[in-house]
Amino acid sequence: MTTITRTLPKTRSTEPAPTRKPSFDVRQILFWLAVGAIALFCLAPILWQVLTSFKVNEDIAAVPNVYFPTRLTLDHYIELFTRRPFLRYIFNSALVSLVSTLTCLAIGAPAAYALARLQPFGGRVIQAGILLITLFPGILLLQGLLEIVQIFRLGNNYLALIIPYTAINLPLTILVMKSFYQQLPKDLEDAARVDGYNTWQMLTQIVMPLTLPALVTTGILAFIFAWNEFIFALTFITEESMKTIPVASAQIGGASVFEIPYGPIAAATVVGTIPLVLLVLFFQRQIVQGLTAGAVKG
């Protein structure tokens, strides 16, 4: 049996079920239909928002719908940046996401290294705890965090978001980085020790440069989570100039309740999602790696 399989010519290795029947064509058509359906399913809702954001108001409110706009307009975008402080919202989101991501890496990577290599006291309990809290929904923390925010007078302060975002990204960061350190050959560190490096020098001069790709991977995931977070940003920040994009966009209102500004809302959606679409386009592979390493190995 085994000899037969070995002598058989290999089919393309990524093809799980080799097709042997000549009824090939129908299958091929079905397959490409599936490919098209997936692409349409994933993109259509976003494209509809993009189209809406460039339509003039008459087209937006046309019944039956106008699919492809007769006239393109940038008015909705202009409104976001002139009549509303959208530049400020983008700045807030970027600042909070960047700072919390960097802090998370700075705290999480050493912890992950320690858990992977140094067997610190209570390491197992810490690891079990980390696994458990990855399953915690944010709403369960909201009331307690609100108290902390009030005690330290952090309301309408970037720290009110940076601290929880850092903490919420820590479990995934630690899990991904830990699995990375465990794959790193230990010989390098042993050799460094023989050469007289102390732990700190070894970490900064030998381990850190090797870890850079893994740091990028986890950093991107952390950035995405921070940029997208809603409930803490909604609760801890009430001042208009401090709001982040997700909250500010959700709160766009018209002159009256009956007059919902669909155009600016669509434009806001596009503005708020562009950074993330770019991230996905450039770092698709890292995102996939990070997610699978974090979930499967954790």
Added chain:
Amino acid sequence: MQAASGNTIRAREQRTGFYLVLPAVLLLLLVFAYPILRSLWLSLFSQNLATELKPVFTGLSNYTRLLGDGRFWQTFWVTARFTTISVVLELALGMAIALVLNRAFRGRNLLRTIAIIPWALPTSLIALGWTWIFNDQYGIVNDILLRLGLIQTGVNWLGEPFTANVAVIFADIWKTTPFISILLLAGLQSISPDLYEAYSLEGATPWQSFYRITLPLLMPQIIIAALFRFAQAFGIFDLIQVMTGGGPGGATEVVSLYIYASAMRYLDFGYGSALIVVTFLLLVLAIILCVSLLKARSRKLESLES
């Protein structure tokens, strides 16, 4: 002597390790452990507008009130239904997408990139998009259904209890199926193609090899994906808050919206804490149940296999 020096090196390493872990542990204790423990403590007090927001010890009265609170059980039921339906559908759809993405074809990388996009986008912005798509007057869903002649008048999607639930579940499936596809695809790629080859030589159909090879070998990834998604869906807030705000008439009000309302709108912090504690315990219970159920099922499949 040597053992002693070995011990001190080890002790020193452990001490270094302790210092490296410490900041992370302290931060996690502050942001995760403190709020949960604080809620556990505060749930024994009444702290609301009636007590002028001062905590007054009332024992278990918050919990007895919760047992008789129809609104809580209603939200719990809505949450359980939302979670179950969306996770099951997401697993099925995510599996189908992963199987397609696992094949070799031109443009596979592009499709993989496209298939991650929904997951990466901010839920609240996506919720705005879906609100517009399901709009009763200008929404594209109604427009398509009208053009196809499937409905005669526009459906008030977010304004009717049943359709509002359909809409939020659909939006959630769109948003989070990619997460499941990514995990399952990684699992699929780790299965050796030789297995399928050997199996098909024995005359198995693709469907059989899916059942006998793919599914059992993929079980760890399926369990993990289901568990993660289960916990996330159970705590869903932003999607529903933006799309329906829990309406119409509480038809889509999930537990997290009710907790938010008790704390932020009614300023009933004691009762809010009790809600948090009970939700936390129910979630832990459900997770344990989920894990053991899925594990039992995977063991059954494994025994079938051998």
